[in-house]
Each structure stands twice: as C-alpha cells, then as structure tokens.
Amino acid sequence: MVTISFLLITTLLFVLGTILGSFLSVVILRSIAGEGWVSGRSRCDSCRNTIAWYDNIPLLSFILLRGKCRHCKEPILPLHPMVEVLTGVLLVWWYWGGFIFFKLTQTPLSILQPLFWLSVGLLLIYLFIIDLNYMILPDKPVYALFGLAVLYRVALVVSGIMQMNDLYFAIIAALLSFLFFFALWFFTKGKGMGFGDVKLVVPLALLLGAQNMLVCLFLAFIIGAVVGVILISFGRGKLKTAIPFGPFLISSTVLSLLWGDTLFSWYWQLIF
Ligand SMILES: [Zn+2]
Known part of the structure; x- marks a missing residue:
C-alpha cells in the first residue's frame, strides 16, 4: 500500500x-x-x-x-x-x-553490506557514464571495484554465508571472462573491445559469481547487438562506428544482480 x-x-x-x-x-x-x-x-x-x-x-x-x-x-x-x-x-x-x-545478513555485515553496495552502485554509474560519453574506462575505479569485490567474496566465505566452492567458481569465472575478452581484444586489434573492458570483467565476475556472470555476458552481447542494429537502422552509425562496450556490460551486471536467477532458469527451460 x-x-x-x-x-x-x-x-x-x-x-x-x-x-x-x-x-x-x-x-x-x-x-x-x-x-x-x-x-x-x-x-x-x-x-x-x-x-x-x-x-x-x-x-x-x-x-x-x-x-x-x-x-x-x-x-x-x-x-x-x-x-x-x-x-x-x-x-x-x-x-x-x-x-x-x-x-x-547479521552484524557486522548488516552495516558493511549496505555501504558496500552503495559504493559499488556509485562506481558503476561513474564507469557507465564516463565510457558512454568519452569511450574510456579509467583504471582507478576499476581497481577500486576489484578491491571491493575481493573483500566482499572473502567476507561472505569467512562469515559462512557462502561456501568455499562459490569463491572458487567466482575466481574461475573471472579468469575465463578475462581470457575471453582478452582474446576478443587481441584478435580484433582493440577495435571490437577496449582493454578497459578486458579489465572490467574481472571485478564484475567476482561480484556476480559464476552463474550470474554467464547471464551478464549473454545479456551484454544481446543488448549490444540490439542497440547496434537500432543505431545503424536510424542512420546514427555504420558497421564501423565504435560503440563503447562498458555500458552494456554494466547495465547487464545490474540486470543480472536483480534478476540473474530468474533469467538463468528461464533460459535453461528454453533449451530443455
Ligand atoms: Zn555557459
């Protein structure tokens, strides 16, 4: 009400x-x-x-x-x-x-957790806007995000809210995402993807965990493709026009944080 x-x-x-x-x-x-x-x-x-x-x-x-x-x-x-x-x-x-x-969560996480997510939210807005307007992802906020994400994962395991396996899977997801984006960056010679994106996926994977990172990447490429097609069909861009990928990664991260589980099970049902 x-x-x-x-x-x-x-x-x-x-x-x-x-x-x-x-x-x-x-x-x-x-x-x-x-x-x-x-x-x-x-x-x-x-x-x-x-x-x-x-x-x-x-x-x-x-x-x-x-x-x-x-x-x-x-x-x-x-x-x-x-x-x-x-x-x-x-x-x-x-x-x-x-x-x-x-x-x-219980104390002390009941105070730290809200502060943590507020900082993450502000950093994500900062990176989203700066990449959208200037096509760069500055190092400092990405490293800050990385530091926060590591602390978060460790705190969750130490306090027993998450199991050690979740941490391992998150680290594997971060490594695989890094390698995948590094390969994209390397083979497109930096045209398809900036190196900022390669670095950004590491803290995002640590924040999201393995399953939600999969949802996030899937969404980022779908949203990116849809926006690309819209821009081209409205004459606002050509196939060669560079579009920053960071905003797609960040909006997909937010969507995966909010509805990752729902999207994952929905997609699972679609295949089987
Ligand atoms: Zn003026």
Whole structure:
C-alpha cells in the first residue's frame, strides 16, 4: 500500500540522490579534464561562467533552463541530468530494494553490506557514464571495484554465508571472462573491445559469481547487438562506428544482480 511516509521517504531519497549525482558528474568531468576533484565553484562547461546557486539545483535547474546555460545559451551536457537521475534511482532502489536484502545478513555485515553496495552502485554509474560519453574506462575505479569485490567474496566465505566452492567458481569465472575478452581484444586489434573492458570483467565476475556472470555476458552481447542494429537502422552509425562496450556490460551486471536467477532458469527451460 502506498502511504504518505513511503512517498515522502522516496522523494527525499531521490532528491538526495540527485544532489549526490550532481557532485558525481562534477567529479567525472574534472577527472576527464585532469583537474582536482574539489576545486572552486561550479562553472558552465562551455563559457566557464560561475553558475549561480539557483541555476545549480540538480535536475530542476536543467528543466527550468531547458537544458541551456543562462549566459551563453550553449546546451548543458546531458551527462549532468543523466548522472543525477541514475544516482537518484540508485538511492531509492538501494533503500527500498536493499531493505529486505540487507536484513538477510547479521552484524557486522548488516552495516558493511549496505555501504558496500552503495559504493559499488556509485562506481558503476561513474564507469557507465564516463565510457558512454568519452569511450574510456579509467583504471582507478576499476581497481577500486576489484578491491571491493575481493573483500566482499572473502567476507561472505569467512562469515559462512557462502561456501568455499562459490569463491572458487567466482575466481574461475573471472579468469575465463578475462581470457575471453582478452582474446576478443587481441584478435580484433582493440577495435571490437577496449582493454578497459578486458579489465572490467574481472571485478564484475567476482561480484556476480559464476552463474550470474554467464547471464551478464549473454545479456551484454544481446543488448549490444540490439542497440547496434537500432543505431545503424536510424542512420546514427555504420558497421564501423565504435560503440563503447562498458555500458552494456554494466547495465547487464545490474540486470543480472536483480534478476540473474530468474533469467538463468528461464533460459535453461528454453533449451530443455
Ligand atoms: Zn555557459
């Protein structure tokens, strides 16, 4: 049942998420430009004019200004509202979706687990947006994801929530995914796949485990093919147009985290 408190909390979380997202979009742009993360006030990406506070309200200002800078009338990078919406959705899902999920674990994991998934979510949004807009997957967030994924797997085994076998299978899945993407990268001479993708699949496999990683890769190639066909048929791309693969890997990771088991059994039934 939808109650007032449910709506209030959801709105509050979404707004908080857009504020967090607006910081994240600044971090993304400054790391691309090679600047420090926290230096000075927000400026327009085109004319470098300082943005007044009333023009800097996440999402709302973008809508009120109709996507254009007040000073130079140049379009505001779509990256800003994109990150703000994604982070808003992440925070809402993290709270409501994670609420039941996090209750499955006991202390200290009941505190660490929510923090862990929030960090993973923010890193995935960061990588998704940066690869989509600039076609690169920076090393640092991929290594951070790797570090988190290793800690997560070890913590699950040590606390007895998962068995040693799950860890072995996750490591095997990570190795096989790495080799598979390395081969793709090697034989297409980096045209079909960037080396960033080769590195990214390792932490993704560790996060997902063997079975869900299989679902994830399957989905990534299907979504990639569908989007490719759509772009070509709308004249937005040719067969040679480079499309970053990271966003497909990341959206498939999210889908597999949420519905991996369902998709796996559904696919299994389809074959047999
Ligand atoms: Zn401007």
